[in-house]
Amino acid sequence: MDDSTRRLLQRLIRRIPAPMLKPTLEKWGRLTVAQRQSMDYTQRKWPLTEKLLSICEENEWTTKHITELEMICVIDNPNQGMWRAFQLMDPEDDAHSLELTQFKEQFKSHLSELVRHVSVKIKKHTDEAVWIRIAWGDGFSRPNHLKPTYVVHHLQTSFVFVTSLTSKQKPLLSQALVLSTRHHAIKDANLSGRNLTAIRDLLMRQYEQVFPTKYSSPLEEKNQTPSNPHIEREQAGPFANRLQMACEAFGGGTLPQLQSAVYKLETKFRDQTNRNMTEREEPFRCVVKFESTNLLESLRHSASSGIASTPVTPLLSSIPLKGRNYFVITDNGPGPASQMHPSQK
Amino acid sequence: MSLLKPFSKLPGLNTANILLVEGEEQFQQSLADALVEETAFTVNVRLAKSLPLPLENEESRPRIDLVVFIINLTSELSFQSAEASLKYLDPGYFLGKVCFMVTNARNASVPTEQLDAVRKLAASLHCPLLFAEDQVCLNSFHEHGAGLNLSGHFKDSHV
Numbered sequence: 001m002d003d004s005t006r007r008l009l010q011r012l013i014r015r016i017p018a019p020m021l022k023p024t025l026e027k028w029g030r031l032t033v034a035q036r037q038s039m040d041y042t043q044r045k046w047p048l049t050e051k052l053l054s055i056c057e058e059n060e061w062t063t064k065h066i067t068e069l070e071m072i073c074v075i076d077n078p079n080q081g082m083w084r085a086f087q088l089m090d091p092e093d094d095a096h097s098l099e100l101t102q103f104k105e106q107f108k109s110h111l112s113e114l115v116r117h118v119s120v121k122i123k124k125h126t127d128e129a130v131w132i133r134i135a136w137g138d139g140f141s142r143p144n145h146l147k148p149t150y151v152v153h154h155l156q157t158s159f160v161f162v163t164s165l166t167s168k169q170k171p172l173l174s175q176a177l178v179l180s181t182r183h184h185a186i187k188d189a190n191l192s193g194r195n196l197t198a199i200r201d202l203l204m205r206q207y208e209q210v211f212p213t214k215y216s217s218p219l220e221e222k223n224q225t226p227s228n229p230h231i232e233r234e235q236a237g238p239f240a241n242r243l244q245m246a247c248e249a250f251g252g253g254t255l256p257q258l259q260s261a262v263y264k265l266e267t268k269f270r271d272q273t274n275r276n277m278t279e280r281e282e283p284f285r286c287v288v289k290f291e292s293t294n295l296l297e298s299l300r301h302s303a304s305s306g307i308a309s310t311p312v313t314p315l316l317s318s319i320p321l322k323g324r325n326y327f328v329i330t331d332n333g334p335g336p337a338s339q340m341h342p343s344q345k
Numbered sequence: 346m347s348l349l350k351p352f353s354k355l356p357g358l359n360t361a362n363i364l365l366v367e368g369e370e371q372f373q374q375s376l377a378d379a380l381v382e383e384t385a386f387t388v389n390v391r392l393a394k395s396l397p398l399p400l401e402n403e404e405s406r407p408r409i410d411l412v413v414f415i416i417n418l419t420s421e422l423s424f425q426s427a428e429a430s431l432k433y434l435d436p437g438y439f440l441g442k443v444c445f446m447v448t449n450a451r452n453a454s455v456p457t458e459q460l461d462a463v464r465k466l467a468a469s470l471h472c473p474l475l476f477a478e479d480q481v482c483l484n485s486f487h488e489h490g491a492g493l494n495l496s497g498h499f500k501d502s503h504v
Contacts (some may be wrong), residue, residue, distance in 0.1 A: 107401060230381040234393035234402060239370070307422070308395065 009056055009064045013049045016073050018108055021048070024076065028069050032281060045201060067121060071133050074150060075125055078196040081163045083201055085191040086325075088158040088177070095158055098182060100124055106180035107132070114172045119143040129154055129258035136169055149173070152196065153181070159203050161188070161196060190324040196257035203323040208253035210244070242310050246303035249312035250320055255296040261325040263288040263315070268331055283331070296320060299312055347397045351437040354408040360387040362407045368426030370394055372448050375479050376415070395426050396433035411483035412438055415446045415477075416463055418455045426461065431470075439470050446475045 018025055025031060032037070035055050035342050039048070056066075093150040104122045111118055117137030124130050135143035149169060152161040160177060174186045193199045201207050233239060269277040269284035277284070292298045299316055302308040308316065319325055363380060365373040370392070377390040384427075389407065398406070412434065412435040427445075434443065445467045450460060467474040 060394070228378070228381055230387070230389045231377045232391050234364075234391055234398050234406075235395075237399070237401075239394070306368075 002063065003054075005056070005061070006053060007065050008063060008070075008326065009053060009061075010049055011146065012070050013045060013052060017077075018045060018075075020076070021045075024073055025150075027272075028072055030061070030065060031070075032058065035059075037122050039098045040091040045063060046224075066143060067119075067133060067135070067148075070148075071121060071123060071131065074133075075123070078152075079194060079198075082192055082194060083161050083163045083196045083199055084165075085160060085189040085203060086160045086174075086177075086186050087189045088160065088181055088183040088186050092182045092184070097232070098155055099153060100130065103130070103180055107176055110179045111172070114175060117141065117143050119145070134169075134173070136260075147234065151198075153177075157180075157204070158183070159200075160186070161200065163196075168281065169205055190326040193260075193327065195257045195259075198258060201256040202258065202320060204218070205323075207251050207256055208295040210247040210252045212244075212248055218240070243304045244305060245310040245312060246300045249303060249317040250296050250300040255294065255320075257292060257293070258295040258319070259293070260324055261290045261295055261319055262327070264326075266328065266330045295325075347400065348433055348435040349396065349398060349409060349412070350435045351409070351442055356408055356410070357387075357389075360389060362389045363390065364391045364393060364409045364412045365415060365416075366393050366396060366412065367431055368394060369417055369420065371478050372415055372417070372477070373495070376413075376446075376477070380497050386483045396430035398433075402464045403492065410442065412443045413446050414443070415448065418447055418449045418453055419464070421459075422423075424459065428466070439472065443470065444473045444475060446477050448477055450476050451478070495498065 013021070021301050022039075025039070026036070035058075039051060064301060108120050108123065111120055113138060116139045119135040119137075119209040122130060123133075125176070128152050132153070134149045134151065135145045136147075136149070137143035149165045154157070162173070165173060171296070178184065178186050189203070191199055191203065250286070265286050265288065266283045269280065271278060290299075296319065296342070299308070299319070303310055303312050303316075315327075317328070367373040367375060373392050377392060380388050380390050391406070391409070413424075414427045414430070416427050446465060449455060449458070449462055464474060
């Protein structure tokens with residue numbers, strides 16, 4: 001058995017969390033009944049790895065088989081690593097009726113044309129997502145299976161999610177995607193995060209949306225209104241109002257878990273007390289970064305508790321509205337700064 | 346200026362009305378739940394974010410017997426909101442009907458100036474200062490498992 005295959009298997013077993021080892025191997029289904037029974041999952045990972053390596057020799061597994069297992073493992077546990085979202089632009093007429101088999105063939109053939117040695121594996125998941133695993137090689141070397149790129153695409157939508165892609169590989173992947181999905185261009189959606197399900201839910205708006213209502217909102221029942229008749233809230237009206245506006249801006253219920261939002265400011269310095277800085281012509285460049293374990297939840301709470309003023313400023317509400325967490329803010333108005341970077345709020 | 350007046354209404358029979366004022370509107374909920382459990386007499390609790398209280402409730406509001414200002418030491422806003430609300434209380438309240446409650450005093454990140462400022466404020470108004478924490482403890486006394494830890498620092502106990 002190949003040394004690289006051994007290494008790949010070893011690394012993979014290390015990555016899988018111990019309680020998930022048994023179900024993942026069973027899902028993979030490449031162990032015989034006898035081999036499955038001989039695995040003792042109460043042992044620590046090191047002896048288990050050795051056991052699996054010997055089974056691997058027995059069954060003569062190749063890299064192809066191991067990458068199958070890796071894919072199962074990543075699909076079940078997608079919230080690791082940094083995912084970036086891309087958006088496909090300008091679809092052609094037949095983009096909306098794209099079929100899976102057609103896409104698979106086209107993608108594989110386009111990518112192999114662009115890169116001499118590349119290993120592509122495509123799998124359709126039960127929730128309509130197409131998972132693609134790409135191991136990149138080049139004219140001289142075989143595909144490197146230790147650093148694969150994963151791509152997730154929902155057919156007939158314009159969103160693509162990618163992890164572990166280098167800047168050299170990016171144009172190649174973009175080309176292959178654009179051609180095989182029948183679009184004309186692909187652009188960065190300016191959204192990234194650790195949690196794939198979260199950024200997908202955010203872009204496709206798969207969380208509870210709250211719409212403005214003209215008459216007394218049902219939210220008043222859902223909020224922390226004390227049920228005890230002895231307790232009464234004095235400012236119940238403004239409280240419900242703030243809660244309503246916060247939920248309208250960010251959504252109700254559980255929100256997708258974003259970890260950060262970055263604002264790159266290229267605006268002029270504005271401070272009455274500091275003449276020296278305000279008199280400068282060039283914009284004052286700075287970067288503001290918000291970080292949190294659940295950023296949208298914290299922003300919604302700061303709006304509903306009155307820390308952030310309501311109605312929620314468009315700078316914050318455009319995170320869920322436009323589905324992005326990287327913004328470049330420039331002054332609105334004529335000037336070299338706004339010509340080069342049109343204000344994208 | 347709509348001052349909250351202590352004696353402009355008749356008191357309730359065997360009833361006490363407490364007003365909890367807290368800028369963050371968090372701790373007051375658990376404190377209210379604990380206060381209404383008093384069985385010897387009826388305790389009504391009203392929750393507010395800040396003073397002045399809305400005019401719409403003026404008619405239906407009973408006489409407030411005690412006003413408690415809850416200040417979270419880790420938040421500067423909390424202290425400022427409480428200070429700003431003080432002006433909307435009739436001076437009659439300060440004869441034993443106001444007290445200050447401070448949360449998160451044991452938090453290591455709190456600068457000592459914050460606590461000193463609150464102490465000074467309480468002392469200048471001759472009001473007691475209480476320290477509290479919102480803790481979930483495995484106490485058999487409370488069935489729902491949430492407990493409050495109160496310790497008093499009574500400068501002048503007019504309560």
